[in-house]
Amino acid sequence: MAMTENMGTSPVEMKVSDEVAISIQGMNKWYGTFHVLRDIDLTVYEGERIVICGPSGSGKSTLIRCINALEEHQAGSITVDGTLLSSDLKNIDKIRSEVGMCFQHFNLFPHLTILENCTLAPIWVRKTPKKEAEETAMHFLTKVKIPDQANKYPGQLSGGQQQRVAIARSLCMKPRIMLFDEPTSALDPEMIKEVLDTMIALAEEGMTMLCVTHEMGFARQVANRVIFMDAGQIVEQNEPEEFFNNPKSDRTQLFLSQILGH
Amino acid sequence: MSDTQQHSVAFVRTEAIPEREPPYTASGPLKWMKDNLFATPFNGILTIVAVYLIYMILSSALPWMLNGIWTTSSLAECRTVLDGAVGACFSVLTERWNQLLFGFKYPSELYWRPGLAFMLLFVAIAPVLFFDLPRKLLIFTGLYPFIAYYLVWGGAIGVPLVALAGCVAGAVFYQSFVARNFALGFLGGVIAAFVTWYIGGLFIPDGANNTAWMRAVPSRDLGGFMLNMMLGVTCVSLSLPLGIALALGRQSSMPLIKVICVVFIEFIRGVPLITLLFVASVMLAYFFPPDSTVDLFLRVVIMITVFSAAYIAEVIRGGLAALPKGQYEGADSLGLDYAQATRLIILPQALKISIPGIVNVAVGLFKDTTLVSVISMFDLVGMIRGPILASTAWNGVYWELLGFAAVLFFVVCYGISQYSQWLERRLATDHR
Numbered sequence: 001m002a003m004t005e006n007m008g009t010s011p012v013e014m015k016v017s018d019e020v021a022i023s024i025q026g027m028n029k030w031y032g033t034f035h036v037l038r039d040i041d042l043t044v045y046e047g048e049r050i051v052i053c054g055p056s057g058s059g060k061s062t063l064i065r066c067i068n069a070l071e072e073h074q075a076g077s078i079t080v081d082g083t084l085l086s087s088d089l090k091n092i093d094k095i096r097s098e099v100g101m102c103f104q105h106f107n108l109f110p111h112l113t114i115l116e117n118c119t120l121a122p123i124w125v126r127k128t129p130k131k132e133a134e135e136t137a138m139h140f141l142t143k144v145k146i147p148d149q150a151n152k153y154p155g156q157l158s159g160g161q162q163q164r165v166a167i168a169r170s171l172c173m174k175p176r177i178m179l180f181d182e183p184t185s186a187l188d189p190e191m192i193k194e195v196l197d198t199m200i201a202l203a204e205e206g207m208t209m210l211c212v213t214h215e216m217g218f219a220r221q222v223a224n225r226v227i228f229m230d231a232g233q234i235v236e237q238n239e240p241e242e243f244f245n246n247p248k249s250d251r252t253q254l255f256l257s258q259i260l261g262h
Numbered sequence: 263m264s265d266t267q268q269h270s271v272a273f274v275r276t277e278a279i280p281e282r283e284p285p286y287t288a289s290g291p292l293k294w295m296k297d298n299l300f301a302t303p304f305n306g307i308l309t310i311v312a313v314y315l316i317y318m319i320l321s322s323a324l325p326w327m328l329n330g331i332w333t334t335s336s337l338a339e340c341r342t343v344l345d346g347a348v349g350a351c352f353s354v355l356t357e358r359w360n361q362l363l364f365g366f367k368y369p370s371e372l373y374w375r376p377g378l379a380f381m382l383l384f385v386a387i388a389p390v391l392f393f394d395l396p397r398k399l400l401i402f403t404g405l406y407p408f409i410a411y412y413l414v415w416g417g418a419i420g421v422p423l424v425a426l427a428g429c430v431a432g433a434v435f436y437q438s439f440v441a442r443n444f445a446l447g448f449l450g451g452v453i454a455a456f457v458t459w460y461i462g463g464l465f466i467p468d469g470a471n472n473t474a475w476m477r478a479v480p481s482r483d484l485g486g487f488m489l490n491m492m493l494g495v496t497c498v499s500l501s502l503p504l505g506i507a508l509a510l511g512r513q514s515s516m517p518l519i520k521v522i523c524v525v526f527i528e529f530i531r532g533v534p535l536i537t538l539l540f541v542a543s544v545m546l547a548y549f550f551p552p553d554s555t556v557d558l559f560l561r562v563v564i565m566i567t568v569f570s571a572a573y574i575a576e577v578i579r580g581g582l583a584a585l586p587k588g589q590y591e592g593a594d595s596l597g598l599d600y601a602q603a604t605r606l607i608i609l610p611q612a613l614k615i616s617i618p619g620i621v622n623v624a625v626g627l628f629k630d631t632t633l634v635s636v637i638s639m640f641d642l643v644g645m646i647r648g649p650i651l652a653s654t655a656w657n658g659v660y661w662e663l664l665g666f667a668a669v670l671f672f673v674v675c676y677g678i679s680q681y682s683q684w685l686e687r688r689l690a691t692d693h694r
Contacts (some may be wrong), residue, residue: 005541045471059471068594068595070591070594089599093597093598093599094597096594096597097596097597098596099595100595101595103588103591103592103595105586105588106588107586107588107592107595108587108592109589109592109593109607109610109611110611111610111614120596120598120606121596121597121598124606125596125597125598125602125604129519140387153691155691169596170595170596173596173597185294250476
């Protein structure tokens with residue numbers, strides 16, 4: 001299937017510091033009476049690259065959406081970069097400007113050009129001068145290899161290009177942490193690679209990343225840690241080699257056999 | 263076929279086939295007529311019937327129009343000139359031209375004032391309608407309401423100046439405090455404006471209108487198509503921001519604001535405009551402080567604005583609902599706050615989707631300004647129904663007068679519609 005092994009690059013060396021980037025303690029979330037996330041404890045260190053996988057409905061997207069307060073949690077605490085996530089809007093906007101996010105459906109702004117998509121938040125949130133913001137934007141657009149599309153509109157780009165623009169748009173805010181919510185799930189198989197390549201390049205620069213993805217090749221190659229979730233709980237977490245070759249829990253074994261067994 | 267190898271299966275063309283003329287039935291007027299007018303027998307019958315109907319209408323309307331009389335001074339005189347022949351009596355338009363445009367009480371030596379205000383209107387709305395024009399022109403747009411007020415109503419120059427000063431004070435206060443707290447900036451701005459108006463009002467002496475350089479014209483002297491234009495332009499430009507605010511309020515997560523907006527919208531939409539206009543002319547005075555003589559024009563503007571704002575709010579709510587949730591999340595995830603996300607991401611897209619609906623309301627509103635004739639304001643229709651048709655000279659001239667009114671309204675409404683289509687094409691960025 002859409003595996004990305006043998007990309008020609010060696011597995012990224014581990015660069016994990018002792019600095020805590022995200023600390024989640026005893027976090028619980030309910031949708032109405034439905035208990036989506038149960039007693040989540042998770043510490044992410046600066047520079048760590050974590051892949052979260054699990055069957056659909058297991059709460060993995062909800063978990064990372066809680067980190068930048070797109071979803072509200074009802075119990076426990078989330079601390080991002082030393083800022084405790086509370087209902088204070090100032091706190092939330094501060095965290096959101098430090099945490100970049102890429103969505104399954106890109107969520108680019110269709111009424112703005114690619115360049116305007118990338119400069120909007122730096123100009124309005126960071127108060128960067130327009131010229132400087134445009135230079136930064138072009139720098140990151142070059143990095144994701146689409147500088148020539150800067151003056152087009154999102155609707156004129158392919159899915160893979162749009163997702164790379166979305167990554168560049170997040171990077172323009174110079175985030176310390178990047179969240180990826182199934183970034184390749186809405187893409188054609190041949191476009192998946194270009195997006196994964198961009199994410200691998202990002203990982204190699206030491207960005208702290210949390211990815212919800214089913215790309216197990218990506219997980220093997222880039223992740224320091226793989227987390228398996230089921231029914232709103234963290235069932236297993238381990239280094240990728242151990243996780244894939246020697247899963248401990250039955251649920252993980254079943255899941256891996258289903259997604260890798262063909 | 264001599265140059266192809268006929269006896270083998272493989273085929274190689276060694277000589278290109280030269281271009282030939284198409285058969286004459288494949289293009290040209292005959293082909294067009296066959297495709298578009300006589301494709302099937304039924305289509306042919308429809309074509310013939312349609313042509314016959316057009317002929318019927320034109321054969322009676324054209325002589326009537328072309329044979330029109332433009333120079334007589336009464337209907338009787340007009341009939342004498344026509345001497346039994348078919349012909350329109352357009353002289354009512356030429357003779358009552360000023361009344362049709364300005365009403366019958368506006369001082370005729372002051373017609374240049376509303377005329378100038380009308381010319382300046384184009385300068386003022388140009389940068390709003392065509393956003394490629396230099397943004398500096400918007401300064402004039404901001405000043406235009408005060409200039410137009412002074413031109414049309416005249417009177418003491420202090421009134422528009424104080425009104426302008428109040429708006430500037432409010433805007434300055436809002437600008438300097440909105441960064442700290444939106445509610446503080448907004449409410450403070452409103453209070454600053456009212457304080458300025460109150461203090462400024464003290465400086466305008468009583469009776470300043472009588473000694474003013476520009477002669478004062480009271481609202482009851484306004485009339486004709488000028489009144490329709492004034493009501494239409496004022497109400498459209500006021501009801502759009504109010505409608506946006508109501509639509510956003512209806513989506514608000516604050517229950518109190520939401521309830522207020524829902525009740526307001528549903529109540530206003532559930533009441534006929536004519537009722538609201540009667541309320542404006544008769545009952546609205548009860549809502550203002552005693553002895554305050556709030557102008558009838560202002561009361562009518564409030565009612566029409568409120569009425570169309572409720573409709574525009576619902577149209578924009580449709581646009582907001584059509585936006586995918588991802589747009590809100592995309593804006594949120596970048597750290598934009600509510601005001602920024604709404605202004606930069608949500609509204610530009612929602613308004614673009616709502617353009618046809620908003621234009622629908624605007625065109626409807628403009629035509630509904632003729633309803634003020636019912637509360638004895640002499641707008642274009644009021645003038646026709648009242649002073650002109652009631653006069654002995656022109657009693658009985660219906661087609662010419664109402665046709666003229668129809669043409670004036672059609673020109674404006676068609677213009678609005680064409681502009682909106684241009685705007686939609688100009689803003690289309692998604693499917694290029």
